[in-house]
Amino acid sequence: MSSRDLILGRVRRALADVPRDGAPPAPERPGKDSPYEEAVARSYLREHGSRSVAETVDLLAENLADYRAIVHRSTEEELPYVIMRLLAERGAQYVLVPPRLPPEWMSAADPTQVHDRAVSTPHELDRVASVVTGCAVAVAETGTIVLDGSPDQGRRRITLIPDHHICVVRVPDQVVASVPQALERLDPARPLTWISGPSATSDIELDRVEGVHGPRTLEVVLVSGE
């Protein structure tokens, strides 16, 4: 007997005492209105508290900063100059950019732009100090930005190896209040990275230290449309 059949057989025997409840399992394809969803009561909140759109963005900024991300605000016109300044402050000579970052974002920046090619080794990427990306969605209640590998965000490794990550969030369109609202917007088929502040550890006497393996500095630019 294969181990698969062995394990499934053990599971079925183990559950012999249990009356199978009527709820069928989750649907073959992702969807919110499956009978399964009705089988589990979900009396918890879709978001915590009621806030205006502006207040939700403020909460995002506050929670990002609480976990030591550095938050900036800008208009679309100012954005290239903000990015230029942030890179200049770091003395960056090279900056990693995803394949389809809006070109105007980098129009004022001095550093040489490096593209992450499939043949680039992690060692090559390790020589670049900064990376600039967009994001898929940002979660106000937790101070989280989510990357989904879209062309303005690039492969997962580019936001991991450099020590400095600048992430641009379009407000308010890309901001949601809560984790449940974020999951609704995301496509599970994509590789997803949820980022809440810079890399951190609390493994030594539970003292929080920022920057272990991921970027030590996370700068988030909240860019508004008008």
Next chain:
Amino acid sequence: MSGTFVGMPAFPKAAHEAVNNATLRGNLRHATHTIRTKRAKAVAELSDWAELREAGKRIKDHTLRHLDRYLTQLEESVTAAGGVVHWAADAEEANRIVTALVKMTGESEVVKVKSMATQEIGLNEALEAAGIHAYETDLAELIVQLGKDRPSHILVPAIHRNRGEIRDIFVREMGEWGRPAPEGLTDTPAELAEAARLHLREKFLRAKVGISGANFMVAETGTLVVVESEGNGRMCLTLPETLISVVGIEKIVPSWRDLEVFLQTLPRSSTAERMNPYTSMWTGTTDGDGPQTFHLVLLDNGRTDTLADEVGRQALRCIRCSACLNVCPVYERAGGHAYGSVYPGPIGAILSPQLRGTASEIDASLPYASSLCGACYEVCPVAIDIPEVLVHLRERIAEGGRVTKDGNTVVLKPAKGHAAERAAMRAARWAFSHPGAMGAGQRLASRTRRFHPRTLPGPGRAWSATRELPAVPAESFREWWQRTRGGKDTTK
């Protein structure tokens, strides 16, 4: 489970030694109290905590009830997304599968994300025996590995070490494994973390094979989820060409939407944060991004035996947050090593004897490693009634009975050490069913109460050394009732 902790003494002996170690007790007290206070604050931010906890419990119970269906659904969706699914009935089979997969790549070293499942099966040792070096990359796991030590906490495996001890381990051992510790390394946490960064980065950048566990697996989409803080997880999950994930079969949730519950409850319960710094979610393989070969090893290793126990199966709801460890008065004093298992604390006391069976002395002692105060149940984000399972397992050990082991029903004999307890229980049963004899006994006890000893003689001495013997009252309740109410109903 494998013999990672073979030869451990039973809990009472191990705990007795641990509580005499003042450094250990100090480190533990500081750590558990810090995180316990922080956790309470993080949980208080969510006004619907009780509802989230109930939903988490129900999702897990529903999943366990239909585990066969969800396992096959998960297999289909992972396969459709480009992954390869393997099934491992026990630790040995899982280790054999992983070793063969690594050998197929031609590599002789792997980088690892902290994973309880691979600890449980002793994967590192199995790989080492096959000539493959496994590098732990979580800072705490690195401290444990370099210190040739064992983990003592689910979330913070090196919780028993203070900064001075960690510095000494780094200075002494790092050079043996790769890049040595920097000259003049001090014991500040920032410098120690930096030393770990430099030491591990060379390993991340050249690694071709990564090994992980997973916090969740979504049946409908085939998505795996790993939550972490340092970025070492992201390194291992995205830089290598091949990724092998070893995951217990109980880690399934049915739907994508279910993650909304656990991504709220897990970080707040474990690290007391609104959200941990990094969460990675991947579904099979993605062209051009991350590992192009993905293997999922579904691990039983005692889980189906646990599922067969009507009371004990709730332990499989566990999402490994470790909140129960941090509130447990027994864990705080005895430390994680005393539990003799990769799962210490209250959850370990119910999970290990179910996964491994209670044949060994240490496993038979674990259900007694608790004061039954109930704090663990209060903080559990999936509402596992740990005290209920502890009492259930105690009964099984004392009385024996039918259990499932490796899928077969076996009848356990009553444990030897409990003969006196069983004799006492038999005597009590007889006395309660013979009211006349019981009344006579009570009267005799009352009249002789001034002559009763303060400590018990013979085998009872150990018991009464740490406890006050209850005083026998001057008259029994029945006698008092007869005397004051005359047995008449006074409510009318």
